[in-house]
Amino acid sequence: MQSSSFSDYLAERRTLLRKLSYWRVAAFLFLIIGLILSGLRIFGPEGAGIHTPHIARVAVDGIITGDEDTLKLIQKIGDSKSAEAVLVTIDSPGGTTSGAERLYDGLRRLSAKKPTVAVVGTIAASGGYIAAIGADRIVALGNSLVGSVGVLVQYPDFSKLLENIGVKVEDVKSSPLKATPNPFEPTSPEARAALESLVSDSYSWFKTLVKDRRAMSDPQLASVADGRVFTGRQALDLHLIDEIGGEREAIAWLAKEKNISSNLRVQDWKPEKTLERWGIFSFAAAAADLAGLSRIRIALNQLAGAAEERMLDGLLSIWQAPASN
Numbered sequence: 635m636q637s638s639s640f641s642d643y644l645a646e647r648r649t650l651l652r653k654l655s656y657w658r659v660a661a662f663l664f665l666i667i668g669l670i671l672s673g674l675r676i677f678g679p680e681g682a683g684i685h686t687p688h689i690a691r692v693a694v695d696g697i698i699t700g701d702e703d704t705l706k707l708i709q710k711i712g713d714s715k716s717a718e719a720v721l722v723t724i725d726s727p728g729g730t731t732s733g734a735e736r737l738y739d740g741l742r743r744l745s746a747k748k749p750t751v752a753v754v755g756t757i758a759a760s761g762g763y764i765a766a767i768g769a770d771r772i773v774a775l776g777n778s779l780v781g782s783v784g785v786l787v788q789y790p791d792f793s794k795l796l797e798n799i800g801v802k803v804e805d806v807k808s809s810p811l812k813a814t815p816n817p818f819e820p821t822s823p824e825a826r827a828a829l830e831s832l833v834s835d836s837y838s839w840f841k842t843l844v845k846d847r848r849a850m851s852d853p854q855l856a857s858v859a860d861g862r863v864f865t866g867r868q869a870l871d872l873h874l875i876d877e878i879g880g881e882r883e884a885i886a887w888l889a890k891e892k893n894i895s896s897n898l899r900v901q902d903w904k905p906e907k908t909l910e911r912w913g914i915f916s917f918a919a920a921a922a923d924l925a926g927l928s929r930i931r932i933a934l935n936q937l938a939g940a941a942e943e944r945m946l947d948g949l950l951s952i953w954q955a956p957a958s959n
Contacts, residue, residue, distance in 0.1 A: 688901040689885065689894065690717035690748075694724045697952075698761040700733030703905035708740045711903055712747045719894045720750040721884055722769050728761030728952035731785055731836050737761075738843070741768030749892040751884040754778045754875070759863050759953035763874070764840070767847040772875040773884045774866035780874050782953035783844055784861035785836040787829050789815045836949050848873050863953055 684690075690711045694704070711717050722741065728734060744750060745768065752758070752766040754774035759782035766772050766780075774780055796802065796818060803818035814825035821829075845855045850873055858864070858872050869875045877883055881900070888894040 684714065684901055684903065685716050686899075687716055687718055688899045689719045689721060689888070690714070691721045691723060691900050691902050693902075693904070694722060694726055694737065694762065694765050696726060698726055698729030698733045698737055698765065700730065700736030705736060705740045707903055707905045708737075708744050712744045717748060717901075717903075718898060719888045719892060720744060720748050720769075721881060721900065722750055722752045722765070723755060723881075724752055724758040724762055724766050725755035726762030726765065727757055727759050727954055728763075728782065729950070731761065731840075731949040731951040734761030734764040734951050737765045738768040741765060744768075745770050749888055749894065751887060753881055753884050754780060754866070757863075757953075760784065761951035762953075764843065764951060766875075767844065771877070771884070771887060773877045773879050773887075774869060774875045775880060776866045776878050778866040778869075779863040779953075780866060780869040781858055781872075782861055782863045782951075783840055783859045784951070785833050785840060786950050786952075787815075787833055787948075788950065790817045791820065792817050793819050832949060836951075840951065844874075861953075 692704075692707060692711060711720060741750065750769040750771075752769035752772045754766060754772065755778065757779040758766045758772075758774065759779055763781055763783065805813070805816075807813060810822070811825055811828055815821045815829065841855060841859050844850065844859070845852075850858075854873060858874055864872060864874065866875060866878055870878055877887070885894075885896050885900075889896040
């Protein structure tokens with residue numbers, strides 16, 4: 635009887651020790667997770683690297699809308715004591731004119747605090763070029779596409795389709811130009827004239843911006859302000875950019891003209907990637923990338939860009955290659 639009680643005691647003790655070991659391991663894991671979360675809160679998603687001297691790199695990619703996340707990131711870089719200069723990598727065909735204006739204003743405020751260089755990848759057109767001239771200097775590849783100085787308004791006309799299927803949309807308006815253009819009726823001469831006035835005013839603003847920032851004469855401006863894009867080599871001759879090259883040339887200029895050490899590490903700064911910011915196509919593309927499905931990732935990214943472009947509204951400063959037949 636006594637032996638049985640002792641055996642039960644040992645079995646119970648072993649059970650308690652196993653439970654205690656389990657909770658110790660669990661507590662240790664919770665501690666590690668807590669430290670990681672605390673580190674992210676202190677250092678942000680970029681890690682501790684942003685708290686040591688560096689050259690910041692911020693990307694302007696895809697369709698420009700002047701989103702708050704990018705603007706806040708630019709302001710954060712400007713307030714950083716460790717970011718000594720900024721590389722603004724641009725790969726964008728543009729977007730909304732107001733969004734490009736907001737981005738330009740943010741980059742000018744940043745340039746007032748730190749030397750900035752725009753480094754063009756494949757394209758910096760229209761609103762993308764507005765962003766580029768917000769920097770102190772523009773560097774582009776010889777085969778980059780640069781320019782497309784212009785503004786447009788696009789809207790569909792479904793009136794003929796509705797007429798063919800026997801549908802008529804009626805409305806009651808306070809004045810003839812209220813809610814024009816209307817996709818359900820042909821655009822009146824008065825409505826078209828009003829739209830042309832909007833486009834003309836924004837186009838004048840765009841041209842003045844280019845003329846002032848690039849120190850162009852009127853003839854020089856006229857030669858680049860017809861909406862065309864130019865290669866980097868052409869853009870250099872036309873005074874749209876300052877130098878042919880990439881990040882290496884940009885850093886060399888920072889070292890020579892702004893006394894920024896060329897040995898500084900280049901640190902990426904990125905806005906937080908939330909599900910809302912990604913959107914369904916971009917989130918699916920990221921999942922495909924993790925699964926190693928590169929072709930699916932590329933297709934989904936293209937769908938994300940096309941969907942975002944179709945949702946643009948208002949005045950646009952955007953360039954896109956003609957659709958193939």
